[in-house]
Amino acid sequence: xxxxxxxxxxxxxxxxxxxxxxxSQADGHADPFYLRFTTPEQKSLVLGTSRAAQGIRPDALNQxxxxxxxxxxxxxIMHSPYGPVYYESIRKKLDPETKEGVFILSVDPWSISSxxxxxxxxxDFFENKRALxxxxxxxxxxxxxxxxxxxxxxxxxxxxxxxxxxxxxxGWLEITxxxxxxxxxxxxxxxxxxxxxxxxNYRFSETRxxxxxxxxxxxxxxxxxxxxxxxxxxxxxxxxxxxxPDFNKKILELSKEKGCxxxxxxxxNDRYIYTDGNHLYKDSxxxxxxxxxxxxxxxxxxxx
Amino acid sequence: MLFNSIEFALFxxxxxxxxxxxxxxxxxxxxxxxxxxxxFFYGWWDWRFLGLIVFSSFVDYFVGILMSREDRPxxxxxxxxxxxxxxxxxxxxxxxxxxxxxxxxEAFTLLGSPIETSRLSIILPVGISFYTxxxxxxxxxxxxxxxxxxxxxxxxxxxxxxxPQLVAGPIxxxxxxxxxxxxxxxxxxxxxxxxxxxxxxxxxxxxxxxDNCAPLVNQIxxxxxxxxxxxxxxGALLFSFQIYGDFSGYSDIAIGTSRLFGFNLMKNFxxxxxxxxxxxxxxxxxxxxxxxxxxxxxxxxxxSKGKQWxxxxxxxxxxxxxxxxxxxxxxxxxxxxxxxxxxxxxFIRGNNRTHLDVVAQGKWLPTIKExxxxxxxxGLTLIAWIxxxxxxxxxxxxxxKGMANWSLLSIPDITHNRHLFWIGFMLLVFLIFExxxxxxxxAIETLLKKWPVPVRYAFYLCLTMIIVLFGAKNQxxxxxxx
Numbered sequence: 001x002x003x004x005x006x007x008x009x010x011x012x013x014x015x016x017x018x019x020x021x022x023x024s025q026a027d028g029h030a031d032p033f034y035l036r037f038t039t040p041e042q043k044s045l046v047l048g049t050s051r052a053a054q055g056i057r058p059d060a061l062n063q064x065x066x067x068x069x070x071x072x073x074x075x076x077i078m079h080s081p082y083g084p085v086y087y088e089s090i091r092k093k094l095d096p097e098t099k100e101g102v103f104i105l106s107v108d109p110w111s112i113s114s115x116x117x118x119x120x121x122x123x124d125f126f127e128n129k130r131a132l133x134x135x136x137x138x139x140x141x142x143x144x145x146x147x148x149x150x151x152x153x154x155x156x157x158x159x160x161x162x163x164x165x166x167x168x169x170x171g172w173l174e175i176t177x178x179x180x181x182x183x184x185x186x187x188x189x190x191x192x193x194x195x196x197x198x199x200x201n202y203r204f205s206e207t208r209x210x211x212x213x214x215x216x217x218x219x220x221x222x223x224x225x226x227x228x229x230x231x232x233x234x235x236x237x238x239x240x241x242x243x244x245p246d247f248n249k250k251i252l253e254l255s256k257e258k259g260c261x262x263x264x265x266x267x268x269n270d271r272y273i274y275t276d277g278n279h280l281y282k283d284s285x286x287x288x289x290x291x292x293x294x295x296x297x298x299x300x301x302x303x304x
Numbered sequence: 305m306l307f308n309s310i311e312f313a314l315f316x317x318x319x320x321x322x323x324x325x326x327x328x329x330x331x332x333x334x335x336x337x338x339x340x341x342x343x344f345f346y347g348w349w350d351w352r353f354l355g356l357i358v359f360s361s362f363v364d365y366f367v368g369i370l371m372s373r374e375d376r377p378x379x380x381x382x383x384x385x386x387x388x389x390x391x392x393x394x395x396x397x398x399x400x401x402x403x404x405x406x407x408x409x410e411a412f413t414l415l416g417s418p419i420e421t422s423r424l425s426i427i428l429p430v431g432i433s434f435y436t437x438x439x440x441x442x443x444x445x446x447x448x449x450x451x452x453x454x455x456x457x458x459x460x461x462x463x464x465x466x467x468p469q470l471v472a473g474p475i476x477x478x479x480x481x482x483x484x485x486x487x488x489x490x491x492x493x494x495x496x497x498x499x500x501x502x503x504x505x506x507x508x509x510x511x512x513x514x515d516n517c518a519p520l521v522n523q524i525x526x527x528x529x530x531x532x533x534x535x536x537x538x539g540a541l542l543f544s545f546q547i548y549g550d551f552s553g554y555s556d557i558a559i560g561t562s563r564l565f566g567f568n569l570m571k572n573f574x575x576x577x578x579x580x581x582x583x584x585x586x587x588x589x590x591x592x593x594x595x596x597x598x599x600x601x602x603x604x605x606x607x608s609k610g611k612q613w614x615x616x617x618x619x620x621x622x623x624x625x626x627x628x629x630x631x632x633x634x635x636x637x638x639x640x641x642x643x644x645x646x647x648x649x650x651f652i653r654g655n656n657r658t659h660l661d662v663v664a665q666g667k668w669l670p671t672i673k674e675x676x677x678x679x680x681x682x683g684l685t686l687i688a689w690i691x692x693x694x695x696x697x698x699x700x701x702x703x704x705k706g707m708a709n710w711s712l713l714s715i716p717d718i719t720h721n722r723h724l725f726w727i728g729f730m731l732l733v734f735l736i737f738e739x740x741x742x743x744x745x746x747a748i749e750t751l752l753k754k755w756p757v758p759v760r761y762a763f764y765l766c767l768t769m770i771i772v773l774f775g776a777k778n779q780x781x782x783x784x785x786x
Contacts, residue, residue, distance in 0.1 A: 001324060001491050008500075011761060015768055022772070148310055154516075156773040 023142035028167040033073035033075060033131055034165045038141035041095040042071040044223070046171070047086075047215070049108025050076040051230045055280035056104060057289040058170035064293025068102040069231060072171030075132060081111045082212040083125050085133045090215060092138045094222060101223030104292060105216070106230055107251055110198065112208045119205040174282055177275055187276035192235050195278070199243040209250070216258045217288045225260040226296055227251060231269045231288060233277035263295050305558045308511050308775070315345065321639040324491055333487050335462045338565065342467035346431075349471075356394060361464045363390045364439045368446045368453030368460075380447060387443035391436045398428055403632030431471030433629060437596055439464050442478035442567050444600055451479055459485035468561040473556045474572040474592035481569070489566030492760035498749070499563030504764060505748050506556025507771050513734055514549030515776030516727050525693060528703045533712030536703055543693050545731055548577065551590070556746055566766040575742045576687075578663050580677035582646040583656035585685060593629070597622050604724055612652075619651055620644045630692070635700060639691040646684050662743045730774065 028035050032053070038237060044055045052074035061070045068153050080086045094101075116124035127133060131150040142250045147155075177183075219225045229251070232240070240247065248264055255262035265288065272284035280288055305311050327333035347354050367387040374380050390659045414420045442463075445451040454460045463482045469475075524531060524539030531539075551564045555572035562569045576588035586594055598607075605618045620641070627640020639717065650656045663678065664670040685706070694700035741747030748767075 001493075004491070004493050004496050007497075011764070014761070014765055018765075018769055019772055102312055154774050 008233065020142070020144075020159065022155060023144055023147050026142060026147060027167070028169070028185055029160065029162050030147075030158055030167075032167060032173050033079075034146060034151070035141065035169065036073055036075075036093075036171050037135055037138045037143045037146050037157075038169040039071065039139060039169065039171070041139050042073065042093055043095050043098045043100075044068040044070045044102040045090065045094065045219075045292070046070055046072040046074055046104045046106070047080075048074040048230075049080055049111050050074070050173075051108060051232070051279060052104075052106035053171075053173045053278075054175055054275075054282075055230050055285045055288055055294065056106065056228075057172045057282075057285050059168075059172070060286050060289035061104075061293045061296075062170075064290065064297050065102060067100075070102070070104070070170070072173075074106065074171075077110050079127050079130050079132045080259060081114070081125075081127065082208045082215060083114075083127060084122050084211060085125070085127045085130075086210050087215050087218075088134050089135070089138060092136075094219075098222040101219070102296065103188065103219040103223060103225045104296075105212070105219075105225060105227050107212070107227050108229060108232075109204075109240050109247045110202060112204040112212060113244070114205040114208060115198070115203075119297075120207040122207050160180040172285075173280070175275060176282070179273070179275070179281065184275070188235055188274070190231060191276045191278050191287075192239065195236055195239045202243070202254075204244060209254070213254065213258065216219060216254075216260055220260070221259070225258070226291055226292075226299070227255055227260055227262040229262075229264045229266055231265045231272045231280065231284075233274045234269060236277045237266060237269055261295075261299050263292065265291070305344050307554065307561075308507065308515075308690045311348065315341075316561065316564075323565060328491075331486075332458060335458050335485055336488065339458065339462040339465060340466070342462065342465040342470060345467040346465065346470060350427070351429050353427075353432075356429055357435060357465050360391060360394065360436065360439055360462075361461045363387060364464070365444050365454070365457055365460050367443050369455065370441075371446050372453040384443055384447040388440065391440050391443075393437050395432055398432055400632045402564060434473045434475055435464060435470060436474045437593075439480075441475070441596065441600065442482070445478055449713050451482075454482060456486065463475055464514075465719055466562070466567075468558040468565075468567075469569055469642075472551070473590075474555055474558065474570050476569060477596075482566070484567050485663070487781070492566065495563050495566065499560040501748060501764070502556050502560030502563065502746050504559075504767055504771075505746050506553045506560060507775070508734070508767060509549040509553030511553075511771055511775030512549075512730060514546045514553060515732065516723060516774065517546035517549070518776065520727070521693070521723065525699075525703070528694075528699065528706055533707045533709050533718060534672060534714045534716045536707040537712060538716045540690050540693075540703075540707070542727070543687050544577070544682070544686050547689065547692070548573075549734075554675070559746075571745060575738055577682055577740055578678055578739070579673060579681050580657070580663060581681055582643065582684060583650050584659040585681055586643070586647070587660075591656070593626065597626055608651075615651070616648065619647060624646065633695075634697050635691045635694055637698055638700070639688050642688045642691065642737055646688070665743060686779075726774065 026034055026038075030113065046052055046058060046061070048056075053072060053076070056072060058070035058072050061240070062068065071093075073090065074080060075086075080089075114125060116126065118124065131146070134149055135143070135146050137145055151158075164175060164177055166176070168174060218227050229248070244250075251264075253260055254260075272288060273281040274284070275281050306317060309783060319337070322337055327337050334674055343354055343357075346357065364387050367383050371380050371383045374383065398548055411420055411692045442451070442460075446453045459482065462485055463476075463478065466476075466481065489709075521539055521543045524535055525543075528536060528539075550572035559569045559572070572590060572592050574591065575583050576587040579585035579588055602618055602622045605621060606614055607618060608615050623640040623644035624637060625640070627636040627643075630639070631637045647656070663674055690703050691697070691700045694703060737751075741749060741751060748777070752763055
C-alpha cells in the first residue's frame with residue numbers, strides 16, 4: 001500500500017507541473033470571463049451585463065478619471081443580473097481597503113427582471129448554477145478552480161487565438177466581427193427575435209431591485225456610485241419600452257433614494273453603432289465611455 | 305455523478321482512503337462503506353430514486369430467502385414472479401409507459417378510431433435497466449438453485465448498488481459478484497495499478513474519443529436531410545466510434561475502479577470492431593447484456609434446440625428484446641431486427657461459432673480475407689447504428705437514403721471544423737493501440753510492461769496529458785439513458 005501511495009503521489013506531482021503550466025497560459029483569448037477572475041481585487045468597478053462588458057471601456061474612462069483606475073467586472077444577462085450571486089462576487093472582487101472608489105452600474109430592464117416562475121424567488125434565479133456562483137476565488141492567477149469547473153472547451157484551445165473575442169487586462173471584452181450592413185441587419189434580426197421572446201418570459205423582480213439597492217449601499221461605503229443606461233438600437237429600445245415602460249421612472253426613484261446620479265444615454269441611441277442592436281461596436285463603446293467619463297467628471301466638479 | 309467529473313475525482317480517493325485505511329479491519333464495515341458510497345454516488349444524480357433501488361433490493365433479498373424455504377414448485381415460482389413483477393414493473397413504468405401509451409393511441413388512430421391516452425412526464429431513473437437486470441439474475445439463479453440465497457443483507461444491498469457498475473454495467477451476475485462481498489479483501493498492489501491503468505484507458509476512450517466525436521455526430525445527424533452522402537457516412541462512422549468509446553470506456557472505468565477496491569468484474573467489451581462476422585461481434589459487444597439474455601431468455605425459450613422455425617423465432621426474440629431494452633423507441637426495435645437479419649444466415653448455416661479466437665492471433669497484420677471480413681462486419685454494424693442514433697425510423701431512412709447517392713463519393717465538406725483533423729488522427733492512433741492489445745483485457749494492459757518504470761510512467765503521464773488537453777468536458781455517458 002505504501003508503495004502504491006508513493007507512486008500515486010509521485011505521478012500526481014509530476015502531472016501537476018504540466019497542468020499548472022498549461023493553465024498559466026490562459027489569457028484573454030480563453031473565454032469571455034476567465035481573465036476577470038485572475039486580476040487582483042479592485043478599487044473602481046464597472047458593473048452590469050454584456051452591454052457593459054462590451055460597451056464600457058476602462059481605458060477611455062481612465063483617461064478622464066485617471067485616479068479611479070477602473071476595472072470592468074460585467075458579465076452577461078445570464079450571469080450577472082443584479083441578485084445575490086452578483087452581489088457576493090462584487091464583494092469578493094472589491095479591495096476591502098477601498099475608500100474613494102468610483103462605481104459605474106449599468107442598468108437595463110433585464111438586469112432587474114427574472115424569467116423564473118416566481119421572479120422574486122432568489123433560490124430559482126438562473127445565475128445560481130453558473131460560473132459566477134461557483135467561482136469562489138475571483139483574484140487568483142492561474143484560476144485553476146475556474147478552469148476546472150467552468151471552462152467549456154478542451155484545454156488545448158487555451159493555446160488558440162480566437163480572432164472574434166479578446167478580454168483585455170482591464171476587463172473590457174473586445175468583440176471584432178464583420179460590420180457589413182447585411183450582416184449587422186441579420187444579427188439585429190436574431191437579437192430582436194431573442195429579446196421579443198425574453199419580453200414574454202421575463203418579469204420585473206422586486207428582489208433583483210432590492211439587490212441593486214443593496215449593491216449600491218455597499219459600494220457607497222467605498223466610494224461614489226453612478227447609474228448608467230447604455231444606448232441600444234431603436235429595435236431593442238422598442239422591445240424594452242414595451243416590456244418595462246416605467247423603467248426610467250424606477251431608476252430615477254432609486255437614484256433619488258440612494259443619492260446616486262443616473263445617466264440615461266438612450267435618447268441618443270442613433271449616435272452609436274451596434275454589432276447586433278444590443279451591444280455597442282467597439283468604436284462606439286469608446287465614444288460612449290468617454291461620454292460617461294466626462295459626465296462623471298462634470299458631476300465631481302459640481303460636488304460641494 | 306459522472307466518472308469524468310471533478311466530483312468523482314474527489315469522491316474516489318476519499319472512498320479509497322476510508323476503505324483501505326479506516327474500515328480495512330472489518331469486512332462488514334467495508335461493505336457498509338461501499339453501500340453508503342454507492343447510495344451517495346447515485347443520490348448525487350437524484351436522491352429521490354434511491355428509494356427504487358432500496359425497494360428493489362428488499363424485494364429480491366426476501367424473495368430469495370422465501371424461495372429457499374419453499375419446496376413446493378408452484379410457491380417457488382410464485383415468489384419468483386413477485387420479483388420479476390416488481391422489477392419489470394418498475395422498468396416498464398419508468399421506461400416504457402409513454403411508449404406503449406403513444407403506440408396504442410397511434411394504432412387506434414390508424415384503425416380509424418382515435419383514442420386519447422395520457423402521456424406522463426416521467427423521469428427515467430438513471431441505470432434502472434442495469435440494476436434491475438442484475439438483481440433479477442439473483443432471483444432467477446436462486447429459483448434455479450444455482451445460487452444459495454444470501455442472509456447477509458448488507459452484502460446483498462452492496463451487491464445491487466455497487467457504485468462502479470451501478471448505472472451502466474457491466475451487468476454482473478450474482479454468482480460472480482455477490483460472493484466477493486463475503487470474503488475479506490486485501491490490498492493488492494498489482495491489481496490496484498492494473499485498475500488505474502484500465503481507468504486511464506477508459507477515460508481516453510470516453511473523453512478523448514467519444515466526446516470529441518459527439519459534436520460532429522450531432523451536427524451531421526441534425527442536418528441529415530441537407531448534407532452530402534460523404535458527410536453522412538462520416539457521421540455514421542464517427543458515431544460508431546463514439547458509442548464504442550463511450551460505452552466500453554465506461555466499462556473500463558467501472559472495472560478499473562472495482563479493482564481498486566479488490567473486486568473483479570466481468571469483461572464487457574472485447575474489441576468488437578475487429579470481428580469477422582456478426583456472431584463474433586455479438587460475442588464481443590456488451591458481453592454482460594448478451595450473456596444475460598442468452599442465459600435468462602434465449603435458453604429458456606429453447607435456444608438453438610428444437611425445430612428450425614423455433615430456433616429462428618428465438619433469434620428474433622432475443623435481438624428484438626435486446627433492442628427494446630435499450631430504449632422505448634421503434635428505432636431500437638429496428639436496430640435489433642436488423643441485427644437479427646444479419647445474424648440469421650450465419651445461424652442457419654451453423655457458422656455462428658466459427659470465429660472464437662482472436663483475429664490474426666500472434667501476427668502483426670490480418671490477412672486480406674480477415675480484413676475484408678472485418679470491414680464487411682463493421683459496415684453492417686455501421687448501418688444498424690444509424691437506426692440506433694436516429695430519433696425516429698423515418699429520420700434513419702432519410703439518413704440512409706441521403707448516403708445512397710453519388711455525393712457519397714464527394715469529399716466531406718465539414719473540413720472547416722478545425723477539430724476534424726485531430727479527431728481523425730486520434731482515431732487512427734487509438735485503433736492502432738486497440739489492434740496491438742486485442743488479445744488483452746484492455747488495450748494497454750501489458751503495453752511497455754517490460755520497459756523500465758520511468759518510461760512507463762512517462763507514457764502514462766502522456767496519456768493523462770492527452771486526456772487533460774483533448775478531453776471534451778462533462779458529457780454524459782450515452783448508456784445512462786438506457
